[in-house]
Amino acid sequence: MINNQKSIHELQLHTGVNVNRCYQCGKCTAGCQLADEMDFPPSMVMHMLQTKDEELLQQLLNSKTIWLCISCQNCIERCPMSIDIPHIMDYLREKSAGEHKINRQSRDIVAFHRAFLDSIKYTGRLYEIGLVAGYKARTFHLTQDVVLAPKMYAKGKLPLVPEMIKGTRNIKGIFRKTAP
Amino acid sequence: MSKIGVFICHCGENISATVDCERVAAEAGKMDGVEFATDYKYMCSDPGQTLIKNAIKEKGLTGVVVGACSPRMHEPTFRKACAEAGLNPYLCEMSNLREHCSWVHEKNEQTTEKAIDLVKMLVEKVKKNKPLNAIKVPITKKALVIGGGIAGIQAALDIANAGQQVIMVEKEPSIGGHMSQLSETFPTLDCSQCILTPRMVEVAQHPNITLYTYAELEHLDGFIGNFKATIRLKAKSVDYKLCTGCGACTTKCPNKKIPSEFNEGLGMRTAIYTPFPQAVPNKPVIDRANCTYYQKGKCKVCEKVCPTGAIQYDLPDQFITEDIGAVVIATGFNVLKTDFFPEYGYGKYADVLTGLQFERLASASGPTLGEIRRPSDGKVPKKIVFIACSGSRDPAKGIPYCSKICCMYTAKHAMLYQHKVHDGESYVFYMDIRAGGKNYEEFVRRAIEDDGVNYIRGRVARIYEKDGKYIVKGADTLLGSKPVEIEADMVVLATAGVSNPGAEELAQKMHVSYDAYKFFAEAHPKLKPVETNTAGIFLCGACQAPKDIPETVGMASGAAAKVIGLFSNNELTREPLIAVVNRSAPPVFSTCVGCFMCQTACPYNAIEREEIKGRDGSVIKTVAKVNPGLCQGCGTCVAFCRSKAIDIQGFSNEQMFAEVMALMNE
Amino acid sequence: MSEQIINSPCGVKGTIGFYPGCSLKGSSSEYAQSVLAVAKAFDIELQEIQDWNCCGSTAAHNLNKELALSLSARILALSEKQGLTEVVVPCAACYNRLTVTQHELNNDAALKQRVCDIIDMPIKGNLQILNVMQMIDKYVADRLEEKVTTPFGHKVACYYGCLLVRPHNILQFDRLEDPQSMDILMKRSGAEPIEWGFKTECCGAGFSVSRTDVVAKLSGNIVKDAADRGAEAIIVACPMCQSNLDMRRPQINEYLKQKIDIPVIYITQAIGLAVGLSPKEVGLQKHFVPAQFA
Numbered sequence A: 001m002i003n004n005q006k007s008i009h010e011l012q013l014h015t016g017v018n019v020n021r022c023y024q025c026g027k028c029t030a031g032c033q034l035a036d037e038m039d040f041p042p043s044m045v046m047h048m049l050q051t052k053d054e055e056l057l058q059q060l061l062n063s064k065t066i067w068l069c070i071s072c073q074n075c076i077e078r079c080p081m082s083i084d085i086p087h088i089m090d091y092l093r094e095k096s097a098g099e100h101k102i103n104r105q106s107r108d109i110v111a112f113h114r115a116f117l118d119s120i121k122y123t124g125r126l127y128e129i130g131l132v133a134g135y136k137a138r139t140f141h142l143t144q145d146v147v148l149a150p151k152m153y154a155k156g157k158l159p160l161v162p163e164m165i166k167g168t169r170n171i172k173g174i175f176r177k178t179a180p
Numbered sequence B: 001m002s003k004i005g006v007f008i009c010h011c012g013e014n015i016s017a018t019v020d021c022e023r024v025a026a027e028a029g030k031m032d033g034v035e036f037a038t039d040y041k042y043m044c045s046d047p048g049q050t051l052i053k054n055a056i057k058e059k060g061l062t063g064v065v066v067g068a069c070s071p072r073m074h075e076p077t078f079r080k081a082c083a084e085a086g087l088n089p090y091l092c093e094m095s096n097l098r099e100h101c102s103w104v105h106e107k108n109e110q111t112t113e114k115a116i117d118l119v120k121m122l123v124e125k126v127k128k129n130k131p132l133n134a135i136k137v138p139i140t141k142k143a144l145v146i147g148g149g150i151a152g153i154q155a156a157l158d159i160a161n162a163g164q165q166v167i168m169v170e171k172e173p174s175i176g177g178h179m180s181q182l183s184e185t186f187p188t189l190d191c192s193q194c195i196l197t198p199r200m201v202e203v204a205q206h207p208n209i210t211l212y213t214y215a216e217l218e219h220l221d222g223f224i225g226n227f228k229a230t231i232r233l234k235a236k237s238v239d240y241k242l243c244t245g246c247g248a249c250t251t252k253c254p255n256k257k258i259p260s261e262f263n264e265g266l267g268m269r270t271a272i273y274t275p276f277p278q279a280v281p282n283k284p285v286i287d288r289a290n291c292t293y294y295q296k297g298k299c300k301v302c303e304k305v306c307p308t309g310a311i312q313y314d315l316p317d318q319f320i321t322e323d324i325g326a327v328v329i330a331t332g333f334n335v336l337k338t339d340f341f342p343e344y345g346y347g348k349y350a351d352v353l354t355g356l357q358f359e360r361l362a363s364a365s366g367p368t369l370g371e372i373r374r375p376s377d378g379k380v381p382k383k384i385v386f387i388a389c390s391g392s393r394d395p396a397k398g399i400p401y402c403s404k405i406c407c408m409y410t411a412k413h414a415m416l417y418q419h420k421v422h423d424g425e426s427y428v429f430y431m432d433i434r435a436g437g438k439n440y441e442e443f444v445r446r447a448i449e450d451d452g453v454n455y456i457r458g459r460v461a462r463i464y465e466k467d468g469k470y471i472v473k474g475a476d477t478l479l480g481s482k483p484v485e486i487e488a489d490m491v492v493l494a495t496a497g498v499s500n501p502g503a504e505e506l507a508q509k510m511h512v513s514y515d516a517y518k519f520f521a522e523a524h525p526k527l528k529p530v531e532t533n534t535a536g537i538f539l540c541g542a543c544q545a546p547k548d549i550p551e552t553v554g555m556a557s558g559a560a561a562k563v564i565g566l567f568s569n570n571e572l573t574r575e576p577l578i579a580v581v582n583r584s585a586p587p588v589f590s591t592c593v594g595c596f597m598c599q600t601a602c603p604y605n606a607i608e609r610e611e612i613k614g615r616d617g618s619v620i621k622t623v624a625k626v627n628p629g630l631c632q633g634c635g636t637c638v639a640f641c642r643s644k645a646i647d648i649q650g651f652s653n654e655q656m657f658a659e660v661m662a663l664m665n666e
Numbered sequence C: 001m002s003e004q005i006i007n008s009p010c011g012v013k014g015t016i017g018f019y020p021g022c023s024l025k026g027s028s029s030e031y032a033q034s035v036l037a038v039a040k041a042f043d044i045e046l047q048e049i050q051d052w053n054c055c056g057s058t059a060a061h062n063l064n065k066e067l068a069l070s071l072s073a074r075i076l077a078l079s080e081k082q083g084l085t086e087v088v089v090p091c092a093a094c095y096n097r098l099t100v101t102q103h104e105l106n107n108d109a110a111l112k113q114r115v116c117d118i119i120d121m122p123i124k125g126n127l128q129i130l131n132v133m134q135m136i137d138k139y140v141a142d143r144l145e146e147k148v149t150t151p152f153g154h155k156v157a158c159y160y161g162c163l164l165v166r167p168h169n170i171l172q173f174d175r176l177e178d179p180q181s182m183d184i185l186m187k188r189s190g191a192e193p194i195e196w197g198f199k200t201e202c203c204g205a206g207f208s209v210s211r212t213d214v215v216a217k218l219s220g221n222i223v224k225d226a227a228d229r230g231a232e233a234i235i236v237a238c239p240m241c242q243s244n245l246d247m248r249r250p251q252i253n254e255y256l257k258q259k260i261d262i263p264v265i266y267i268t269q270a271i272g273l274a275v276g277l278s279p280k281e282v283g284l285q286k287h288f289v290p291a292q293f294a
């Protein structure tokens, strides 16, 4: 086991969470709606971090869990120790993406997030057709939801032309300045 | 001419590691008026004390300064040694070279210099010391026990059986406390009422015990051996001298839908009620807030049916004052209610209960006569979930501590359930099983191994109701944190033990300290577990922290032993370090001008007026006088006195100035 | 149940800002339509924030914290620039992001400075951010009952989702579990809110496209509980919840192996109907699962 005190220290620095405070009661997992889908349920994530084992940290960066957490905040609201798991998930996601360790099966989720951000980057607002097109281009799920779009259009739920805001330069600036 | 002896202690290495003790002794030897100075590794040890005693005798010392640890620790030790060698103990002073010097500074020249200064100050002070004699005060040999749970009962009986008088004050209409509500008790499963009731009766019948139920402490004055307690006797509306306890009134009272406190709201009682059939005293009180007559002016049914005419609606609260020598606080604890838990339904689910409510269900004297049935529909629950640590060990909910008793009573509850519902399934969600105690671990194992209780290690995230079932969502952390869902018919929360609502107010009335959770604080966590920080006031039972019956009883006997010990003396010696108003020869009599600023300033009401009379009995002068029994030596009066007539013995202005001047005359 | 909506701020009536957010301009246009219609019915003047941008939603928040804060911060800054002190944000996700962002910036001066530099605009950080329940409670309050002409006489399951109520210590809206504010408003509109178990359980949120299976399951559990308990409509206040529970109904029904046709409507639609607006005026025809109330 490779003990990586440094990574945990860094995590604490960024999230303000002292992983040792978690006493493994499992209440977070018990209330997490995605726990069943996760490869490592939230309380397990906490314990893996507690071991300071580098190998386990790598497994987390590579996990489905971090992309499945929807930041619903259920866990922290009920955690007796008020451990900010969603914040830890945010941190692990950013780290995983930054280190190109995104879990294979979770790439669709990330692709969707990226397509979403692309859309706002250029127009300032979300352009739903653009989003879906972008997502399909990234994932090759070309036929997904083909039945839905025409229906949405018919119900006046899908504008065909993107709304452009005036401050698109400002928005691009924001994207540039916050680029990792 | 003073002949002072200076004794410098190394305190092992506690002082000598940073202070050059030999040099301090050498420098002290050169100080004006010092006859003898030396240092030693452990001055408090037998040889150390002998060293002091011999020096006093051989050198004819007139004062002693010990440079060592805190006077709080060893002043009594050294003063006793001096007394044994024939020197008045108040001619011995301590200079704190440990807390005030060696522990807080680095090892260097200046640290040693400071130590020398500290010694010098005390040398100058002790030159001005006067021999003093301890004050003797008589002891009132009567104890006040507040709270009539098992803690108070045990303490009262022990004290009374030792031949001393006891006054017991219980705020409810009956004594018994929580133990009277319990069904069977771990770790032996003996019936709680069966072992408790005889003791309750013994309290009521004991010639040395005066029992006041439905009463509360209103006020407490005085000091160890000499307290004055004012007790409020709440109006019972029933004359106990006439009442025979026949129960006619309680059966006939039309107001029958008041949730019974004794049954934790699972049963109902009337407005005039005795809390339970075995109550002591077994006589009713009228709960005025719920009585139709008091609220609406009409009814008086109880008066009509009472064969002895005992009902008296106009009785007011009464106040009595008692002289007391010692107090035992035994006011117990409380448990959180289910409405404390948002995630478990804010108390809105009828079949989500507290452990105490479950006790009532399991108790033969309870609302279901001991059958486990759902309060909602009376059905026997086939699947039951117990949740340990409900609210305990939960900093997010403001309770970081472990309530200590719930692991055990939860095992007991699951066991009782299995004994009563043979085809039932029971689950316990727990975080750790804390079963430290004689036969405790074995008890829990029995629940798991013999009674087949399912223990799941994990906390429950939430409970919701669906189709008459309670969906309990937990996790099994021993199965890699697998979410678990149980459809239960009943859920029992082992809710945290907390302090009583009135604990803080009571503590303030008695000037005793309490902790962050409003439990009463013991004087020392290890060495003084039954004392409070106020001399003469003791504590026992769950008012100090949640604890089980064996521990409560042990503690109660401990507190009783302290009281009996105190009462074994006829008088009490107190430190003479109190204020005195000076006296001088006529025609002045005292520099006191009778302004009585001191009287207004004194927080302990210790200052009285004294008339100085001439031969013919005419009043010449009125001056202040200190009651040595009440004065605590705080010195507030000294600061207020404009004619410098009042001073603290042992800490006189003259002594204080001598200390300060010692530092100035470098 | 408290009849007062918990912790809703109160103040004087003035011009109130309006941040629709992207969904209300697209797939959830009926939400915008009904919010505006209800506001009009109660003489509440809403002023759209000029040149607003997307709050970044879950995507930004998941991939880049600073980007997420900056996108939301720009909206706060624009509102302040427009002289607004109060903004109504009907979308629960946007409401959550904006409130949390303002809170985080106010609690970290260095972060605030950094974000102001990124968006190139100053931020005071004293905006009142209201969700629709708070808007109605603050500006309509007791008048709601007076205005009800056609009581919404149906059993309803009020579904809050996660973003409206959490994190509780920051949003300070309603109570931690089993919230009440929607239930209270629906009761005042003549409906009968049911007690149920899924008020704040997550619907699958942003997984609508990327993990439709997850949405089918989570939303399925919600729809099923509401239906089992006899609700005739699910009331929501979030476009994401609405689209998951409504548009994903085929997948939900497939997951449940059961056909449930309980409609999912916005609280402003239900209130709109109750105060006499026509189904068309509140955009009821735009839902996938037909919403018709006799």
Ligand SMILES: Cc1cc2nc3c(=O)[nH]c(=O)nc-3n(C[C@H](O)[C@H](O)[C@H](O)COP(=O)(O)OP(=O)(O)OC[C@H]3O[C@@H](n4cnc5c(N)ncnc54)[C@H](O)[C@@H]3O)c2cc1C
Binding pocket: B146, B147, B148, B149, B150, B151, B152, B169, B170, B171, B172, B174, B175, B176, B177, B178, B179, B182, B184, B185, B186, B187, B215, B216, B217, B330, B331, B332, B333, B334, B335, B355, B356, B357, B359, B405, B409, B412, B500, B502, B506, B540, B541, B542, B543, B547, B548, B549, B550, B552
């Ligand atoms: C659900 C449950 C199950 C338990 N099961 C067991 C078990 O099986 N075995 C076991 O060993 N222990 C058990 N216990 C623990 C046991 O109840 C306690 O150890 C015991 O009751 C403590 O006794 P006490 O006298 O200190 O406090 P209490 O029982 O709380 O008694 C305090 C008394 O003081 C009175 N009082 C309070 N304030 C005032 C006041 N201001 N003035 C006057 N009177 C006042 C109260 O009315 C009460 O009569 C259980 C506890 C619970 C909650």
Ligand code: SF4
Binding pocket: A021, A022, A023, A024, A025, A026, A027, A028, A029, A042, A043, A046, A075, A078, A079, A080, A081, A082, A083, A085
């Ligand atoms: S709820 Fe909190 S303390 Fe319990 S396992 Fe989860 S993170 Fe740890």
Ligand code: SF4
Binding pocket: A028, A031, A032, A033, A034, A035, A042, A068, A069, A070, A071, A072, A073, A074, A075, A076, A085, A086, A089
């Ligand atoms: S925030 Fe993430 S980990 Fe926590 S309960 Fe929600 S989905 Fe689970």
Ligand code: SF4
Binding pocket: B252, B253, B254, B255, B270, B271, B272, B286, B287, B290, B291, B292, B293, B294, B299, B300, B301, B302, B303
């Ligand atoms: S007077 Fe009060 S206590 Fe007596 S019977 Fe009537 S309600 Fe009951």
Ligand code: SF4
Binding pocket: B388, B389, B390, B392, B393, B401, B402, B403, B404, B405, B406, B407, B408, B432, B433, B434, B494
């Ligand atoms: S005694 Fe057991 S159940 Fe009670 S708080 Fe402590 S660990 Fe939890």
